Amino acid sequence: MMDKNLFYKAKRSLNLSTWLTHSILILLAFAMLFPFYWMLVTVFRPAQEVFSGSFHWLPQTFIGLENFHTALSQAPLLQVMINGVIVCIGVLVVQIVTSVPFAWALGKYRFPGKSVLFSIVLLGLCVPIQVPAIPLFLGLAQVDMLDTYFSLMFPFFLSVFAIFLFRQAFKSFPEDIIQAARLDGMSDFSILWRIVVPANKPVIAAFSVFSITAHWNDLYWPLIVITSEEMMTPPLGMASFADPAIGANFGALMAAATLITAPIMLIYTLMQKQFIQGVTNTGVK
Amino acid sequence: MSTSNVLKMPGLASIPIRRRKSKFDTIALWFVLPASVLMLATLLLPIVVVFILSFTNYELGNLEFSFIGFENYVRLFQDSQYWKSLWQTLQYALIVVPGSVLLGLFLALLVQSVQRGRKFYQFLFFLPVTATLVAMATVWKYLLHGTIGPVNHLLQSLGFQSIEFFGDPNLVLFSLSIIGIWQLAGFNMVLFIAGLMAIPQDMYDAARMDGADRPLDRLFNVTLPLLSPTMLFVIVTSSITAVKVFDTVAVLTQGGPQGGSDVILYSIYLEGFQYLRTGNAAAMTVTFLMLILVMSWVQTKIIDKKVHYS
Secondary structure (H helix, E strand, O other): OHHHHOOOOOOOOOOHHHHHHHHHHHHHHHHHHHHHHHHHHHHOOOHHHHHOOOOOOOOOOOOOOHHHHHHHHHOOHHHHHHHHHHHHHHHHHHHHHHHHHHHHHHHHOOOOOHHHHHHHHHHHHHOOOOOOHHHHHHHHHHOOOOOOHHHHHHHHOOOHHHHHHHHHHHHOOOHHHHHHHHHOOOOHHHHHHHHHHHHOHHHHHHHHHHHHHHHHHOOHHHHHHOOOHHHOOHHHHHHHHOOHHHOOOHHHHHHHHHHHHHHHHHHHHHOHHHHHHHHHHOOOO | OHHHHHHHOOOOOHHHHHHHHHOOOHHHHHHHHHHHHHHHHHHHHHHHHHHHHOOEOOOOOOOOOOEOOOHHHHHHHHOHHHHHHHHHHHHHHHHHHHHHHHHHHHHHHHHHHOOOOHHHHHHHHHHHHHOOHHHHHHHHHHHOOOOOOHHHHHHHHOOOOOOOOOOOOOOHHHHHHHHHHHHHHHHHHHHHHHHHHOOOHHHHHHHHHOOOOOHHHHHHHHHHHHHHHHHHHHHHHHHHHHHOOOHHHHHHHOOOOOOOOOOHHHHHHHHHHHOOOHHHHHHHHHHHHHHHHHHHHHHHHHHHHHHHHO
């Protein structure tokens, strides 16, 4: 039934099957987004309503920002989010500064060991953080750097994914522009940062949103290296606040969840194109 | 355009390019140096060390350790707990992969079939992918709560018994899979949409000429066969994502109840960083790495094949 119009850029007029398709899509979207809806309405419910055994679409008593106050006073959420911002920006800056020249060299220059380095990049793409985690932890413990911003960021300074993406983009950078810049006396270094990088802003933006999302959301590594509350990242703050031992105050928990997901949701809303591009770049091409 | 033509003229600007390419560019070595140092420190060396540690009896905090050969591996293979976590990870993947791939495909087909609002629907369905999973896991904990969760309210109003989604060891993996599918479907949808857009319109026109008039005929005779490379790719990436399940387990169930949600990464985490048996955890990490590498190898084969297609 809903297949009638599938794959055909046919009728402009809204016929029955188009309406059906849209209704199914809206129904599915509603189901997929229900967790977000439920999170937001629970924030404005009083505790007794949350624990009453009945279902209501909207809060029966609207309690304003009380749950936010509770969440913010019981968990260091602001500190946790500031930590998240510091880590994400620190990681991203080092990733870009190191991977851009690396990718440029792989894409445009000849030098010994080039193919070996590229193979390592491809290998690195398959290796999740859990694999080097134990030695990295031991190393950081050795230099007494556990429970610091540096320990949170260090394993992610190298992004093989950035190198891979940038290399693909840089490879097709027109040779004649490089030659013209050389004739003008520009150094290879400034050609890269003043001509190539500005020309490749879209791919760098796509990588940036990918990187920020990944490290804002990461739980495994912070869980291992962070022990003090004031160093916690957003997922860690959330996890410790949600610890079943504390007992579930779902109103405050939903308020915390809202605060922690909000920054990424905002970036996603503003930069949807870059997000989608980042996904498509992971493989299909 | 004109400059590139000039450069292609024989004997003109092509000479400096060729001369430059005939020798090594030393500046390139400076370009690769910083990332190479990081590569050594955060990727290569740690992998070597993890292999070495897996042959030792090192325990975190101890000063001494000795090499014990394959003892850790032998013990792992005899350890029923370890096999249980492997098996449960596989079970989780066996629900999440088909679920998220089929839902992703269904969403992609629906979104691509409408003229208006494609970007909007895509935006909505992709939202769960970006949301912080740890935070959304707590939302799911409430949604699926045994007594006050709205899903159980719905079940009760339909006349069913309410379900302890996270309290029943036989059900907990399934409950975690729901969250896994919810998070992954939008990601797969985006990959499928890219695959769908790559199918040339003439294929449909040709199929129509050959008498494939009904939309379902076209779906099964044109779309799905041409989408099969994308399909394989999505299946493999979803499988890799699924075997890496950790966040929801760590936040919601801690492997419980009664070990019912013990999965590979969670047991590696416990072994290495809670029980501090580093050597053993390293051996588990090595087996996990092998699993991921085999899956990635399959993935590369698929990508190669796809390049061959086009």
